[in-house]
Amino acid sequence: MQWTLVIPLKPLARAKSRLADTAGDGLRPGLALAFAQDTVAAALACPAVRNVVVVTDDAVAGRELAALGARIVPDEPGDGLNAALAHAAALVRAARPHSAVAALNADLPALRPPELARVLDAAAGFPRAFLPDAAAIGTTLLAAAPGRELRPAFGAGSRARHRASGAAELALDAVDSVRQDVDTGEDLRTALALGVGPRTAAAAARLLIPGQ
Numbered sequence: 001m002q003w004t005l006v007i008p009l010k011p012l013a014r015a016k017s018r019l020a021d022t023a024g025d026g027l028r029p030g031l032a033l034a035f036a037q038d039t040v041a042a043a044l045a046c047p048a049v050r051n052v053v054v055v056t057d058d059a060v061a062g063r064e065l066a067a068l069g070a071r072i073v074p075d076e077p078g079d080g081l082n083a084a085l086a087h088a089a090a091l092v093r094a095a096r097p098h099s100a101v102a103a104l105n106a107d108l109p110a111l112r113p114p115e116l117a118r119v120l121d122a123a124a125g126f127p128r129a130f131l132p133d134a135a136a137i138g139t140t141l142l143a144a145a146p147g148r149e150l151r152p153a154f155g156a157g158s159r160a161r162h163r164a165s166g167a168a169e170l171a172l173d174a175v176d177s178v179r180q181d182v183d184t185g186e187d188l189r190t191a192l193a194l195g196v197g198p199r200t201a202a203a204a205a206r207l208l209i210p211g212q
């Protein structure tokens with residue numbers, strides 16, 4: 001099965017606010033963009049991925065991510081993350097009704113294409129499925145097989161909501177790169193230890209993180 005991935009991205013100036021201690025206002029937008037670039041590039045390199053749709057109103061990010069091969073759609077209806085994901089999934093299905101669709105966070109700078117392929121292949125066995133984040137509190141990927149609505153419930157504590165919604169929780173070994181979202185400085189250190197993509201490596205080098 002081949003998937004369309006929907007990747008949401010806030011305007012860069014507001015993104016990654018929990019990294020304020022690690023990256024000041026001058027560096028944080030570039031870091032958020034680097035995470036998204038490495039996430040999108042790895043997703044597009046995954047054989048289980050047909051195409052990537054980025055939902056963003058950020059003009060700079062839209063241009064850079066389109067250059068990597070993503071389709072950019074505006075953040076509509078302007079009612080937050082889950083409404084934007086549901087709207088983008090509906091656009092995908094309007095164009096291709098039998099698409100398998102998955103939402104993926106934009107902050108997975110260590111993402112490895114073979115690990116993403118294993119997650120998507122496992123998700124294909126269920127009507128809806130999700131992968132908990134590394135902290136086991138949130139979600140990094142929510143998948144809907146052809147003919148199933150995505151019904152996203154991302155945000156703080158989304159693992160419990162996705163589980164309660166009936167989505168299957170994927171319990172897979174060795175998919176750390178798909179689970180390692182970066183919200184805090186500690187998350188960034190963990191991602192750097194896993195091995196991040198080239199744009200994040202360059203952006204992180206400007207932060208002078210101890211131990212790098």
Ligand SMILES: Nc1nc2c(ncn2[C@@H]2O[C@H](COP(=O)(O)OP(=O)(O)OP(=O)(O)O)[C@@H](O)[C@H]2O)c(=O)[nH]1
Pocket residue numbers: 008009010014015016017018019055056057075079080081084105106107155183
């Ligand atoms: N298009 C769109 N994406 C969003 C929106 N809110 C959050 N996101 C994206 O959804 C994912 C998870 O978002 P959050 O953890 O809430 O935000 P963040 O910018 O990653 O981090 P914080 O500012 O520290 O909360 C990230 O990829 C965000 O860029 C929204 O309203 N619209």
Ligand SMILES: C=C(OP(=O)(O)O)C(=O)O
Pocket residue numbers: 133137138139140153154155156157158159181183
């Ligand atoms: C949006 C989510 O991520 P975060 O941990 O970045 O809030 C989530 O886990 O659903």
